[in-house]
Amino acid sequence: MAPRRRPQFTQENIDQQLQQIHLLDPSSSSENLEQLGPIIKQIHQTRQQDAYLRSLTSLIQSKDAEIERICSENYQDFISSVSTLFTIKSYTKNLRERIGVLDKGVEVVGRGLVEKKRALLGSKKTAANLDEAIDNLQACLRVLDVVNRVGEMVKEGKYWSALRSLEDIQSMPPTSLSQTPFFQHLLSSLPSLRGQIKDAVTASVKQWLLDIRNVSGQVGHLALEAMEVRMRKWKHRRDKDPMLSMSRVGSAVELVTNEKNEFDVLHNDTVNVDFKPLYQCIHIYTALDSIDDLRKSYQADRRAQSDLILPTPLYIPSLQAHINEITGFFIIETHVLKTTAPFRSPRDVEDLWEGLVSRLREGIEYALRNEGDPEVFVKVKEMLGGFVGTLESYEYSINDLQSFILVLFEKYASLLEKQFSKRFEEIILQDDNVPMYVEKPTEMNAVLEVAWVGRAEQEELVMQQLPASLPWSQSFYLCSQDIRNFIRRFYQFVEGVPQHHRNVDDLLSKSLDNLLSNHISSSISQRLASTSTLSQIAQIVTNLEYFQVACGELERGCTSLRSTQRGASITLTSTASFSSTLARALARITSLITSKLDDFFGLSEYEWTPSSTNTNSKLSFMSSMSAKSKRESGPSMYLYELINWLTTVVDSLVVKEMYKDEAYKGAVNYIADCFMDFLTGRNVPAINEAGISNLLVDIDFLEEELKSVGRGHLSSAFSEIRAMTSIPLSDTVPDYMITNLRQTTYSNVKPKRLQALLEKLAKYGASCRDSPSRERGEKRRKEAEAVGRLFPGESR
Numbered sequence: 001m002a003p004r005r006r007p008q009f010t011q012e013n014i015d016q017q018l019q020q021i022h023l024l025d026p027s028s029s030s031e032n033l034e035q036l037g038p039i040i041k042q043i044h045q046t047r048q049q050d051a052y053l054r055s056l057t058s059l060i061q062s063k064d065a066e067i068e069r070i071c072s073e074n075y076q077d078f079i080s081s082v083s084t085l086f087t088i089k090s091y092t093k094n095l096r097e098r099i100g101v102l103d104k105g106v107e108v109v110g111r112g113l114v115e116k117k118r119a120l121l122g123s124k125k126t127a128a129n130l131d132e133a134i135d136n137l138q139a140c141l142r143v144l145d146v147v148n149r150v151g152e153m154v155k156e157g158k159y160w161s162a163l164r165s166l167e168d169i170q171s172m173p174p175t176s177l178s179q180t181p182f183f184q185h186l187l188s189s190l191p192s193l194r195g196q197i198k199d200a201v202t203a204s205v206k207q208w209l210l211d212i213r214n215v216s217g218q219v220g221h222l223a224l225e226a227m228e229v230r231m232r233k234w235k236h237r238r239d240k241d242p243m244l245s246m247s248r249v250g251s252a253v254e255l256v257t258n259e260k261n262e263f264d265v266l267h268n269d270t271v272n273v274d275f276k277p278l279y280q281c282i283h284i285y286t287a288l289d290s291i292d293d294l295r296k297s298y299q300a301d302r303r304a305q306s307d308l309i310l311p312t313p314l315y316i317p318s319l320q321a322h323i324n325e326i327t328g329f330f331i332i333e334t335h336v337l338k339t340t341a342p343f344r345s346p347r348d349v350e351d352l353w354e355g356l357v358s359r360l361r362e363g364i365e366y367a368l369r370n371e372g373d374p375e376v377f378v379k380v381k382e383m384l385g386g387f388v389g390t391l392e393s394y395e396y397s398i399n400d401l402q403s404f405i406l407v408l409f410e411k412y413a414s415l416l417e418k419q420f421s422k423r424f425e426e427i428i429l430q431d432d433n434v435p436m437y438v439e440k441p442t443e444m445n446a447v448l449e450v451a452w453v454g455r456a457e458q459e460e461l462v463m464q465q466l467p468a469s470l471p472w473s474q475s476f477y478l479c480s481q482d483i484r485n486f487i488r489r490f491y492q493f494v495e496g497v498p499q500h501h502r503n504v505d506d507l508l509s510k511s512l513d514n515l516l517s518n519h520i521s522s523s524i525s526q527r528l529a530s531t532s533t534l535s536q537i538a539q540i541v542t543n544l545e546y547f548q549v550a551c552g553e554l555e556r557g558c559t560s561l562r563s564t565q566r567g568a569s570i571t572l573t574s575t576a577s578f579s580s581t582l583a584r585a586l587a588r589i590t591s592l593i594t595s596k597l598d599d600f601f602g603l604s605e606y607e608w609t610p611s612s613t614n615t616n617s618k619l620s621f622m623s624s625m626s627a628k629s630k631r632e633s634g635p636s637m638y639l640y641e642l643i644n645w646l647t648t649v650v651d652s653l654v655v656k657e658m659y660k661d662e663a664y665k666g667a668v669n670y671i672a673d674c675f676m677d678f679l680t681g682r683n684v685p686a687i688n689e690a691g692i693s694n695l696l697v698d699i700d701f702l703e704e705e706l707k708s709v710g711r712g713h714l715s716s717a718f719s720e721i722r723a724m725t726s727i728p729l730s731d732t733v734p735d736y737m738i739t740n741l742r743q744t745t746y747s748n749v750k751p752k753r754l755q756a757l758l759e760k761l762a763k764y765g766a767s768c769r770d771s772p773s774r775e776r777g778e779k780r781r782k783e784a785e786a787v788g789r790l791f792p793g794e795s796r
Helices: 011-019 036-062 064-073 075-156 159-170 181-240 252-261 276-287 291-309 316-339 346-367 374-393 399-430 441-450 455-462 474-493 501-530 534-561 575-602 621-626 637-652 657-680 689-708 712-729 733-737 739-744 751-767 771-790
Strands: 435-438 468-473
Touching: 181 276, 181 291, 181 316, 181 374, 276 291, 291 316, 291 346, 316 346, 316 374, 346 399, 374 399, 374 474, 399 474, 399 501, 435 441, 435 474, 441 455, 441 474, 468 474, 468 534, 474 501, 474 534, 501 534, 501 575, 534 575, 575 637, 575 657, 637 657, 637 689, 657 689, 657 712, 657 751, 689 712, 712 733, 712 751, 733 739, 733 771, 751 771
Parallel strands: none
Antiparallel strands: 435 468
């Protein structure tokens, strides 16, 4: 295979190509150097060709001999070849010259191109440096933009995004920027930026704490209102269903019912508490590994806020507002506790609760220390009752508050008792002690609904024809009404308080006993002392009877009046007090009757030593007794008036028959005592047998009158007088001195009284001038001494 021939470039080709080169293009802003490449390559090839030609010439010269030889052999060919060679040589020479010129031009042009190339390389290096600088600046700008946006995000409250941006900066992959002082300075400033984020999120939580403090009162108010509605609904349902009577708000049955109507006090149309700032702060502090600092700071802030809820001193008119705020405070705490565990611990919340409850108790106790109105205690209890029920539903311990309510209850019961005691005393004092009068059935029903009387008597009174007078006076009705009101208000205080019901019932028993005994019965007793009208005292007696009945009815009826909670039975001891006052009332009747009897006895004019017609005769004692000229044939005149007055007054008393009999008995006993005093007392110095006989005539008259009014059994009051007077009249003192006879026949005769009677008979005999009388007198003296020796220490 023949060798590949080199391309041949003629001068014309080279000139033509050079003419086509335009180093400076007028339409272009840059030099057209790229077109020089092919030309320079061609020139280089031309130079190689020229060197080749020189080598060829030398070879030709060396080969002239051979050529001559060959030419001699091939002369014509040679001549032709030489001619061709010369022609080529001529062209080669011209080409060499042209190449030389061209080489100089190319050298000049190439030198400029090299300078331009060098400048171009410098420009490219500068451009590369600028590009790198621009890239670095752009990276710095991006980092600075992130840092700037961190500040904006902090202002916008996007704390977590800001913190994430800082983390992104710190975790950037290594680049040329990573080694720059700028980036190192930026990394050193990241803790400061984190601190700014921490400070900003802390400030947001501080503002949130201020906001929830301002809204806590509203939250508490809504919660307490919801609890009040809940308690009212449950009470309504409990009243309808007796099986639920022992279940209270908060019981399992009630909780199931309430789940259907649960009200969110934190998110509603009135209040919407946003916990995002706290959650965000917890998240940021957790990321910064500073959650313990936030926990301590939050507890300190909440403790400070809890300390500011209750002022010192606490005033009752503002108590509800403070309770609202406390309720809202701990409802918010409950929500935080449930949604941020373990950030918020139950122990921290319990500490706040225990401290605030303790201050609340102290504040209320101080505010109520001088309070005398029991209604204020009721209002405080109602406020605390709703508070206790609400916080119990949020699982707070309410034992201390329930115990405190019972402490308040004891003070309330004392004030209530004091208030009603004054009212009872006023009722008794202002009573006119006349039977209560009713005209209409509605009035009768209203009275019977209040009065503590037995069912049987109620039915009798209902059947009574109206208008009618009731057995009792106004005081019994008003006291019965107030007793019911007292019991209702008594149990109203502890409604919904599940503790210590037995103590409550015991306290009610004591309070009722105190009111009934010391303020009703005692007031009636005092009123008795100032009442002198027998009809009023008789009405008081009837009232006392009904109060005795009321005590029994109270014991049975208090169960229906007290709260729905279980308790002990009510036991009253005040019946004995009314019985004692009733006895005093009956004694007062007797006292008034006997006082009037004294007036009658003041009119009596007895002749205790009437003279005998046979004063000088020697008749026996019995004969002299039958021969008295001064013995009365009829009773004393004052006894007619006395017995008429007594029967009229006693029979007109509106009391039971047994009490009338007691009045008669008291009057008869008093008359008997007066007669006994005539016979044995010091007012009558001497007496004779005729005087005794006259007194016995009066006694006979009284006994007959008592029989006529059906009180014959009361004649026993004169049995001692009859037995005692029979001894001197029948001259049976020796029989009396015999023990067996004295214990059987004269058992009711007191020796001292008999001795006094004998002494008066002795004085009369001693005062007489006739011997028989004086002898009888001496005999009576000796008998008196003998009787006195039987029982020397016995009183009359």
